[in-house]
Every structure is written in C-alpha cells, then in structure tokens.
Amino acid sequence: MGIRKKTNKNPPVLSHEFVIQNHADIVSCVAMVFLLGLMFEVTSKFAVLFITVQYNVTISTNEGPEETAVNHFHHGIKDLATVFFYMLVAIIMHAIIQEYVLDVVDRKKHFSKTKHSKFNESGQLSAFYLFSFAWGTNILLSENFLSNPIALWEGYPHTLMPFQMKFFYICQMGYWLHSLPELYFQKAKKEDIPRQLVYIFLYLVHIAGAYILNLNRLGLILLVLHYFVELLFHVSRLVYFSNENRQMGFTIWAVLFVIGRLLTLSLSVLTVGFGLSTAENQGFDLAAGNFNIFFVRMTVLSAICLTQAFMMWKFINFQLRRWREHAEVQTLKKKQAPAKSKSKKDKANGVNGVSSHGADSPRSRKEKSS
Template structure:
C-alpha cells in the first residue's frame, strides 16, 4: 500500500508506508499535518494553552490591548525566554513546508527546463533556497531596523543595555532565523543530499544557528539584526551570482563580469561595515554596560569570522583567475596549429615574375593576341 506525494519529490512508484522513500516523498504532507494539529489545537479551549506555547510569542514585558479608553492601546514589547524554544520548533516545521513548496513549484521546474547535471542541480537547489531566504531576511530585517530607528540613531544599539525589549516583528524575525537554520539539518535527509556534502552544510547551519542563539541569548538583538542584515545582503548577491553561473554557464561576457564586480564590491563593503559596527558597539558603546569578558569574546568572534570569510573570498578569487589565465593561454596554441592547415588548403600556385607591373601587363596582352590569331 502506498500514497502518492502531493508536495515534494514525485515518483511513479508507490513505496510502502513508513519506509524511507515514503517519508522522503511525503515529508511535506506529513509535516503540514503536524502543523495543522497545532493550529486546530489553538482553536480548542482545552488545548489552546499548549498550542499557544508553540505558536504565539511569549515573555512580553509591556503592552496593553486596545480598549475604548485607549483605542490604540500600547505596543507589546518582548524579551528572550525559554518558551521561545517551543516557537522555534514550530516555525522550523513551517520552514520545512515552505522549503518543499519552493522546491516543488519553482526549483524543480527550472532544473527540468535547463537539463542540469547532478552537481549543478545540487548547487541550484542550495542557492535557490538561500537566495529566497536571504532576500526575506534582508527586507524583513531592514524594515525592523527602519522602524526601530537604528540607522538614524546608532547609539540605540547600545543605550540602556541590557534592557533591550523587542517589538513583535523583531522578535518573530529572530525566531524565524533560528527556525530556518534548524530546519536545514533534516532537509539534508529529505532532499537526498549526498553524504559527502553533509559535513560542510551542517557546519554552515550550526555556525549560523550558534550566532543567532548567542546574539539572542546575550541580548545583542539590536546590533545582531544589523549584522545579520549586512551579511544577508552579501549572501544574496553571492548566491545570485552563483545562480547566474549555474544557469548560463561560465561565460566571460559583460553580464558575468558585471555581476562578478558587484559581488566582490558588495562583499568587501559588507565585511568592512560589519567590522566597524562591531568595534563601535562592543568596544566603545558597551564599555561599562556589559562585562569586559563578554565584550572581548563577542568582538573576537566577529573579527575572526570576518577575517575567515575574507580569506576564503580572496583564495577563491585567486583560484578563479589562475584557471582563467590557464584557459586563455591554451587557446592561442590551438589557433597556431590550425592556421598552417588552412593556408595549405587555400593556397594556390601563383607565377611570380621579376618584371615590373607594366611589362607584366604588356606580356599578358601579347599572349592574348597570339591566342586569338591561332584560333582564327
């Protein structure tokens, strides 16, 4: 007995229930059913407190609902707490469903249209998912930064630390960030990622989740959202450039050079801005407000991470230039070998004469007259 998949990887075969293939093909449907259980539980009075623990945001420190006396009410502000782990779990399930929808209705159709190889298909799926995620992170986080006024008053990043309550949108943004990187671990199994790629992707997800958890737990949410938005900008451009290379091939045309220049420029600017923002916040802004050990540790991690990314970027750029030079050097050699062959075929015997051009024309005229006389 088997069930055909509705969302996710489709197959003509119907695998047995509870088999690995069945779970992989129907994982989005299974997870969406679990999500529906939580949503239905929120509507039932007896299970509503348990369901709201996973769906709603908790640990609010202020806020008043609208009333007749105060129609606008008062904005709800939140802080970090242990109940946020339940919300991270629930929204990680939502991320799995959204991942499957994006894979099924967009990325799979693109891969079928371009007939990509297995390696390019894996890169397309990875970059396609990350482009969407970083784009959402960029706009959502940028909107939160604008609403909180961090750009026009940068001192808000460290003023009144550690009393930094979050708005609803900002806290939900942090919850979704943690949930996304958490959901990437089971996706390695659901998307049939090769085992040799697991280690690199798990390290990437673990590092991102650790950064989000540390910034959220140590109440660095304000400077953290700025750093994550900057990083997402660079990652969005980088994965867009990677998608261009995957779909169009490695063409050395104007578009490829332009996107490469934009990618490099944005990457360097983001790294410098992150370092400047980190030094301003952790070294100067939080001086006296946060423990010295915590400030030094946070700044050290940030600087080390930026240097590591810069080193990898420079190494990759040098490697690509060396490969392009080798290709450029190999092309002229082929042309030189082909030229003599073409000349031998095209060349025809030509009679050469030491006489001037006028005398040569005179000889031609005499020969033509002699031929005409003989013909008569």
Template sequence: MAFRRRTKSYPLFSQEFVIHNHADIGFCLVLCVLIGLMFEVTAKTAFLFILPQYNISVPTADSETVHYHYGPKDLVTILFYIFITIILHAVVQEYILDKISKRLHLSKVKHSKFNESGQLVVFHFTSVIWCFYVVVTEGYLTNPRSLWEDYPHVHLPFQVKFFYLCQLAYWLHALPELYFQKEEIPRQLQYICLYLVHIAGAYLLNLSRLGLILLLLQYSTEFLFHTARLFYFADENNEKLFSAWAAVFGVTRLFILTLAVLAIGFGLARMENQAFDPEKGNFNTLFCRLCVLLLVCAAQAWLMWRFIHSQLRHWREYWNEQSAKRRVPATPRLPARLIKRESGYHENGVVKAENGTSPRTKKLKSP
C-alpha cells in the same frame, strides 16, 4: 506538496517514505496544532507553538506596550516554525525551482547548486525586506546610539523577537535537510553553524539591535551572490553580477567589522553598568566583549580568506585557458602534389626539356 499523488508507494516509516513525504508529515503536524486552537482544552498548549511567549506590559506615557523576553518555551515555538519552514521549502522547490530547472537542462552538479541558490534567494530576499522594515520602524538606523544605549536590551518588541525565532527556525531546519543532499555537505554545514552561532549569540546575549544591522548587511550580500549564480546557470556568459558581488563583498566585511568594534568595543565599554548578571541579562564585561569581538573578527576573516582563495582560483583557471588557446599552433598547409605529366617543366604553357629545348613529339608509324 501535501497530499499529492505519487507514482511509487514506500513502506510506512521507512527511510524512503520519510525522504519523499517529509513535507507532508510536517504539514500534518502543523494541521494538528491548528486544530488544537479550536478546542478550549488544547488551546493554551497550541498557543505555545504559535505565539511568542514571555510577554510583559511596559507602561508608557500614553498607554502600555507589550514586550517580550526569551526563555525555554521559545524552543517549542521554534520547533513549530521549523515545520512551517519545511513546508515552504517544499513548495518553492516543487512549484518554482523544479519547473525552471527542467527547462535549463542542467547537469547533476549544477542542478544541486541551482536548487541551493534558488532556496537561498527566496530566503535572503524575504529576510532583507523584513529586517529592513524592522530596523526602520524601530528607529535603529536613524539613531545608531540605540545599538548600545540602555543595555541590556532584555525587553524586545514583538516583531524583533518573532524575527529572531523565524531565523533560528530556518537555519535549524537546514540541518536535517543536509540528509537529503550528497554533495558539499561540509561547506554547507560550516555556513549553517556560523549563522546559528551568530544569531543565537545576538539573541541570548541581548545584542538583538546590533544583530539586526549585521544580518541586514550580510543577507544583502548573500542575496546578490545567489542571484548572480542563478543568472550564471541560465546563461554561462552572464558574469557581470559576480563582479558587482565581489565589490560589495569586501565593502560589507569592512562595514560589519567597523560597526561591531564601534558598538561593542567603544559603545558598551563606556556604559556604567558592567557587572556580569545573567538573571538581568547583563553580559557587559571585558571578557564577554572580547569573546564577541573575537568571534565576529574571526568569522569575517575566514569569509574573506575563502573569498580571496576562490577569486585566485578562478583567475588561475581563466589565465590557464587563455594561455592554452595561445599555445595551440596553426595547422600547416600541406604542399600541393606535383603531377609529372611529361619530362621537363612548363614555361608559358609550353613543355621545356631539362636542357632548355622543347621535346620533340614522336611520330606514329603508319601501318
């Protein structure tokens, strides 16, 4: 964590210095922004980093409510919360995951996967709770028609915009974090880019309501998967949660595809205003709808293909192990060695000669 003592000192601004002190550097930058709030000269600039911008007042029957829309200044806010995410990432790693992994005595490969799943469990759990709260309070679950009615959804409530900014900040922070890892970088890069494209697409195309529901379904499945992997690292015989995740995974893909087709393919297609107008935030055209549906369907098909491929590989490994166990022959018993004490054989405790007569004992001659 920030300002903790280190056993080694590295040259200032060297590669090793940045790797071992990136959380402390982010903490110092965040602290500078917070100090800027204390002075009137820098307060306006500091608020650009902390608070969402582009707020407008929308009159209602009782009073006025404040809503937000997106713009270039959102990049400044996202940058600030990237540093916040880096600090939280370091806190979870040092004070929770490192202490647990020391007790488990994991190998190098399992240790890397344990850290990845531990970070994602915390993130997915927080995102599921936060997303569910937003969806319930805004009434998107009780009124499914609100996902496409009154499109474009240019004016966003504070909690919806802040949720999207934090989501973008988290997945953007994961890109430089790949620099500190050495294994499975292509796989992680694929998932990070996939999340960034979907979240940024829903935010910029004013499909924020539909994006919240889809993220809630996706994050719930991912939370179950990484929880199952953590339990597996703690005890390799504990694989029941993987079976539950496998069942939920397929159902989630079906729900996401159904909801996307219902909202985009049918709901937005029946809206009267279907003119392409980026200034007003209207992207409800046939070409845009087809591109969005194609992206969602291609992503779900790719995830399902990877899931089936991994399941077949695990089953193949399992059956190979079982067949290998069956092919191992039982160790044959070696026959006991016969000790020939006298000529002939034994019968009822009496030594018999080969012709059936008892051998005569030799008499010793007296001296």
C-alpha cells in the same frame, strides 16, 4: 498544505524513500496538529506555546493626549517551542519552492548533477535572503536604528523587543534549524555535508548569541548587511547558470563582500568594544539580562573577528580558484589559435601551388609545346 511529488514508485511505508518523498506531507500534518490544538480549550494553552510569540510585556506611554499601551517582548525558554513550530513551517516552504519553482526550471534547463545541486541551493537561499533582507530593513527603518547608531549600545541591556524584531529572530533560528533535516530530505552529497554543517552552525551560534545576550539590535544590522551580500552572490550564480558569459555579478559581489566584512568589524568594535565598555550599566546580572562584562565583550568580539577571518580565507581561496580556472581556459585558447591559423595557411598554400604550377595550366602547356 501537503506537497506530494509525482512518482511512479511506491516505496514501503516509513522507509527512508517514503519519508524523503513525503516529508512535506508528514511535516504539514504535524503542524496541523498544533493548529487544531487552538480550537479546544484543553489543548489551546499547550498549542499557544508553539504558534504565538511568548513573554509579552505591556508598557504604557503618555504620547499624545491619551495614554497608549505598547506591547514588547523578551526572550525565555518557551521560545524553543515557537522556534520548533516555525522550523516545521520552513520545511513546508522549502518543499513548495523546490517543487513548484526550482524543479520546473531544472526540467527546462536540463542541468548536470553538479549544477542541479548548486542551482537548488542558490534558489532556496536567494528566496530566503531576499525575504529576510526586506523584512530586516523594514524593522531597521521603523525602529530608527540606522538614523541613530548610538541606539546600538545606549540603554543596554535591550531586554525588550518589538514584536517584529522578536518574530524575526524566531523565524531566523527556525530556518537555520530546518536546514539540518533538509540535508537528509534533499539527499545531500557526503562531500557537501561538512561545508553546509559549518555555515549552519555559524549562523545558529551568531543569531542565538545576539538573541540571548540582548545584542539584538547589533545582530539585526549585521544580519541585514550580510544577507544583502549573500543575496547578490546567489542571484549572480543563478544568472550564471542561465548564461555562463554573464559574470559581472560576481565582480560586484567580490567588492561588496570585502566592504561587508570591513563594515561588520567596524560596527562590532564600535558597539561592543567602545560603546558597551563606556556604558553606565556595567556588570553581570543574569536575571536582568545584563552581560556587559569584559570577558563576554571579548568573547563576542573574538567570535565575530574569527568568523570574518574565516570568511575572508574562504573568499580568497574561491577567487584564486576562479583565476586559475580562467588562466587555464585562456591558455587553451592561445594554444588552439596558432594551430588553427597554421592549418588555414597550409591549405591556402596548397591551393595556390596547384593553380600556378599544375599540368593543366595554360602557361605549362605553352612551355611544353615550345
């Protein structure tokens, strides 16, 4: 599906403006090439690598009277092709949400340039976080990970994944990779690029790390928890842009943010620090996907702890900045209030003085005649 923005200008073909204005159409054509490749026998084997999930393993189970076959998947180098294709899909979906939802609202609200960029960012991330949270929660419930926490480390390495879990990770990596070219397509401000690159890098490192190290169950729970908190923040910001008096969402988010960091650290220490350290299958075996050694466990825990500390540091700075801004606003209101009351008092005294001592009052005329 091509997305074409309406514009009166026709920039030169293959110029920067042409690519930016028509990037969704260009990406749609590239994605269509892979889809058309499925129709021909010569190219179908190549196109399948990009579109379908690879490394299928069929396992027979004896549940019930009949033997059933269950499909599971493991990871490999071919997943890079699949991630690339779904990165293209994420770019197309980004353009659809931007043009048919966010741009429509922005034209009605007439946001300033600063609010416009923040509104677009929160709108895009709110849609992604809502979708990912609902999808991830469905996987957790269907696989009974929440009711059985021991499954986070029991039976490690978890090299085999159900289709939904593997496809979830593929889409997650595809989405955060698509955020890199979107910095160019959306003409991100130079001062905003370092901040966005930092959190894109953190997402990719943690998601890819959980996927490669076969910590996919722990990674899924932490992602669902994190996405819920982030969803609340960006929804609260969207509500704030529509009415600046509605700030209750930020208060709820602040409480849940701290709880989310504590839960993340607790689950990580419980799974990696205690669960895997006492597991029977110890050792490093790349072929078997076993990374359960002290160095890897400490590296994973250190990465999680440093990331949580970094997020808390950013959170504290954010709250201090909000409190300073709120204090400045209250100070200005207090300074303006006495000035207004004083002006009203002076005006009232002036009116009373004229009415009681004016030359045209009956009392003054009587005094003069006597």
